[in-house]
Amino acid sequence: MDHSVEAHRTDLMTITRYVLNEQSKHPESRGDFTILLSHIVLGCKFVCSAVNKAGLAKLLGLAGETNIQGEEQKKLDVLSNEVFVKALVSSGRTCILVSEEDEEAIFVEPSKRGRYCVVFDPLDGSSNIDCGVSIGTIFGIYTVKDQDEPSLNDVLQPGKNMLAAGYCMYGSSCTLVLSTGSGVNGFTLDPSLGEFILTHPDIKIPKKGNIYSVNEGNAKNWDGPTTKYVEKCKFPKDSSSPKSLRYIGSMVADVHRTMLYGGIFLYPADKKSPNGKLRVLYEVFPMSFLMEQAGGQSFTGKERALDLDPTKIHQRSPIFLGSYDDVEEIKALYAEENAKA
Numbered sequence: 001m002d003h004s005v006e007a008h009r010t011d012l013m014t015i016t017r018y019v020l021n022e023q024s025k026h027p028e029s030r031g032d033f034t035i036l037l038s039h040i041v042l043g044c045k046f047v048c049s050a051v052n053k054a055g056l057a058k059l060l061g062l063a064g065e066t067n068i069q070g071e072e073q074k075k076l077d078v079l080s081n082e083v084f085v086k087a088l089v090s091s092g093r094t095c096i097l098v099s100e101e102d103e104e105a106i107f108v109e110p111s112k113r114g115r116y117c118v119v120f121d122p123l124d125g126s127s128n129i130d131c132g133v134s135i136g137t138i139f140g141i142y143t144v145k146d147q148d149e150p151s152l153n154d155v156l157q158p159g160k161n162m163l164a165a166g167y168c169m170y171g172s173s174c175t176l177v178l179s180t181g182s183g184v185n186g187f188t189l190d191p192s193l194g195e196f197i198l199t200h201p202d203i204k205i206p207k208k209g210n211i212y213s214v215n216e217g218n219a220k221n222w223d224g225p226t227t228k229y230v231e232k233c234k235f236p237k238d239s240s241s242p243k244s245l246r247y248i249g250s251m252v253a254d255v256h257r258t259m260l261y262g263g264i265f266l267y268p269a270d271k272k273s274p275n276g277k278l279r280v281l282y283e284v285f286p287m288s289f290l291m292e293q294a295g296g297q298s299f300t301g302k303e304r305a306l307d308l309d310p311t312k313i314h315q316r317s318p319i320f321l322g323s324y325d326d327v328e329e330i331k332a333l334y335a336e337e338n339a340k341a
């Protein structure tokens with residue numbers, strides 16, 4: 001088998017060509033989504049380049065500000081946010097933007113407006129920036145109801161109404177994973193071409209995995225079902241082997257591994273954070289959308305994550321996502337607990 005980089009270039013399915021192919025299946029399409037996506041791709045390439053040279057270009061460390069979440073912003077958080085806001089507004093195809101780094105939603109001025117709303121986490125895994133561990137960008141796309149009268153209700157919608165979602169991981173390679181609602185595809189940036197090439201067509205998560213991924217440092221404050229589940233992963237009562245633990249601390253990287261290898265990623269509620277840590281609009285929804293499209297499941301501890309109806313743009317939720325059978329197990333434990341109550 002030929003493993004050379006050249007071998008992957010043979011059919012040259014770039015992300016642009018892929019989206020144009022998809023577009024051609026919808027004769028009524030005017031190409032707006034393709035243009036929007038090309039601007040998101042540009043933002044990802046720009047951030048990838050900044051991440052790669054962060055140590056050299058003095059882009060590591062704190063920016064000196066705190067965001068709406070009360071978290072200290074890193075220089076790369078601020079830069080990535082500026083890059084994506086500019087890329088999205090200049091596409092002329094966006095109407096409302098919600099970013100982790102901006103307290104309020106951004107309503108694009110009428111002359112630059114289009115019909116899409118984009119929710120995004122410009123740089124996910126900030127605590128890993130300064131040690132060079134994988135980080136990423138997460139995004140989800142909705143359509144606006146009325147372009148002339150956009151309102152927060154256009155983004156405060158259940159995740160199942162998203163049109164598309166994706167993430168880009170800045171790791172040992174730069175990988176963009178995308179779903180437009182008909183499966184999941186992964187594209188790897190070829191730095192010599194400056195193009196994302198289809199390297200992971202039609203990603204399907206294994207039905208069951210042998211990895212669990214969670215910040216176990218919070219175990220003291222977990223609820224019953226989470227505690228029982230993690231205990232089962234480590235000390236299975238049947239003849240199965242214990243699961244392996246992998247936790248990077250960047251959602252993009254932990255979810256990417258889960259998607260490819262199978263298993264479960266969880267950021268549960270705990271006594272200190274009854275709503276969990278991860279943000280519904282730009283972390284939980286896009287990743288849940290991708291998981292379901294890849295054949296997995298995503299659950300909040302109460303309901304299917306994509307059914308959650310958010311009321312605030314920076315709302316948080318507990319999350320359990322991954323292989324179908326693994327998520328089924330945690331759902332059963334919550335159902336048991338609820339039956340007792």
Ligand SMILES: O=P(O)(O)OC[C@H]1O[C@](O)(COP(=O)(O)O)[C@@H](O)[C@@H]1O
Nearest residue numbers: 121123124125126127215249250251
């Ligand atoms: O350090 P903790 O509490 O385990 O949290 C890790 C989680 O926090 C996050 O870093 C939050 O994302 P941001 O860096 O975008 O704020 C997730 O990527 C990750 O899953």
Ligand SMILES: [Mg+2]
Nearest residue numbers: 121123124125
């Ligand atoms: Mg994040």
Ligand SMILES: [Mg+2]
Nearest residue numbers: 100121123124
């Ligand atoms: Mg972030």
